[in-house]
Amino acid sequence: MKVLLIKDVYKLGRAGEVKKVADGYGRNFLLPQSLAVLATAGALKQAEKIKSQAEIRRTALNSELKGLSDQISGVTLTFAAKAGETGKLYGSITTQDVAAALQEQIRFEVKRQQIDMQPIRELGEYAARVRLTMDLVPEIKLIVHREGEAAEAAPAEEPEQKEKPKAKSRKGKAAEAEKESPAESAKA
Secondary structure (H helix, E strand, O other): OEEEOOEOOOOOOOOOOEEEHHHHHHHHHHOOOOOOOOOOOHHHHOOOHHHHHHHHHHHHHHHHHHHHHHHHHEEEEEEEEEEEOOEEEEEEEHHHHHHHHHHHHHOOOOOHHEEEEOOEEEEEEEEEEEEEOOOOOOOEEEEEEEOOOOOOOHHHHHHHHHOOOOOOHHHHHHHHHHHHHHHHHOOO
């Protein structure tokens, strides 16, 4: 199905563009939400008009949200969570948690759908993006530390926990065993 986008659609395109989409996506989401219309000959004649109007709206919205974007980009959110000995959380930090903490800190409503990140399931430092518009996507820093510990201790522990032993070939294991055995004999 070919559609003409009326509004900017994240990960699809900007207003005024003609896109080929799956029938269900167009029929069940884009058309009912008034984000697009069918790409008929009459609609295609209005494509330039839609593009120019969308560009005006986009610049106005970007200028309005520029200050908010600058304010968000410097934010660091800290979460205390229960975690096991290995650093895995008993729950997870989701976009809803981040949206609530961000809203409390900057006093501006941010919806969970605007936050691009995967659920956090381990201690450490992470980055998340807040999608205000297609052009304004500030990045925030998230620090997850163990409940009852200082927040500064978590980032120091993170490299040790994230470090995974590398797979070694048989030759590598044999060479390492030879290196260890003289050291062990010297200790004895």
